[in-house]
Amino acid sequence: xxxxxxxxxxxxxxxxxxxxxxxxxxxxxxxxxxxxxxxxxxxxxxxxxxxxxxxxxxxxxxxxxxxxxxxxxxxxxxxxxxxxxxxxxxxxxxxxxxxxxxxxxxxxxx
Amino acid sequence: xxxxxxxxxxxxxxxxxxxxxxxxxxxxxxxxxxxxxxxxxxxxxxxxxxxxxxxxxxxxxxxxxxxxxxxxxxxxxxxxxxxxxxxxxxxxxxxxxxxxxxxxxxxxxxxxx
Numbered sequence: 001x002x003x004x005x006x007x008x009x010x011x012x013x014x015x016x017x018x019x020x021x022x023x024x025x026x027x028x029x030x031x032x033x034x035x036x037x038x039x040x041x042x043x044x045x046x047x048x049x050x051x052x053x054x055x056x057x058x059x060x061x062x063x064x065x066x067x068x069x070x071x072x073x074x075x076x077x078x079x080x081x082x083x084x085x086x087x088x089x090x091x092x093x094x095x096x097x098x099x100x101x102x103x104x105x106x107x108x109x110x
Numbered sequence: 111x112x113x114x115x116x117x118x119x120x121x122x123x124x125x126x127x128x129x130x131x132x133x134x135x136x137x138x139x140x141x142x143x144x145x146x147x148x149x150x151x152x153x154x155x156x157x158x159x160x161x162x163x164x165x166x167x168x169x170x171x172x173x174x175x176x177x178x179x180x181x182x183x184x185x186x187x188x189x190x191x192x193x194x195x196x197x198x199x200x201x202x203x204x205x206x207x208x209x210x211x212x213x214x215x216x217x218x219x220x221x222x223x
Contacts, residue, residue, distance in 0.1 A: 033211065035214075040198075040217070040219070041216055041217065042114075042116075042200055042202075042214035042215050042216045042217050043153075043200065043202075043212075043214040044214070045211045045212065045213070048211060088152060088153070090212075092208070094208065095208060097143075097155050097158060097168065098155075098212065100145075100152040100153040100154075101152050102150070102151050102152040103150075103151075103152055105150075
């Protein structure tokens, strides 16, 4: 299975702090994506990083990918209470379906 | 939730009944997907459709059925054969099938009474 596995399962931080969550997977991939889900809502795409890329930025988000370790990290800088959500990584291979991990539940305390 | 609608938001079903969840998109996407999410877990793929008039089983298709007669619509029927149907159901679409960004609907929460 190429299942992504996020770590930690849950994370609580204070507003203004940085939040880091990790994703590990088992097989080679074409790209890895991070999604956010607010409680009881659909998922929202945050960022996609391709297998030949090592780092991408989008606003306060920074994603890294280490294909040798089969792992990725999502960093949210200067967190806000509105960042409270579950974050999922999804791995993709050409011609195959996404595989989502179980997610990291982030709580940002005001 | 960008161009994908799901209805109803909440659905209650008695045991032994079939129910159909609606998913409509106006993004002109070829591919559509149905996922199931259980509390504290990730998404599991039920069915997917690469193009209109085509669909394929995902990882947990037993007890479910779909149709794709129109490009914009991909309804999911939860049949009485599904042993544990209480869950949150998410529909998604993407421009083409494959590893591109998926766009998700707001979800339907199904509860079996």
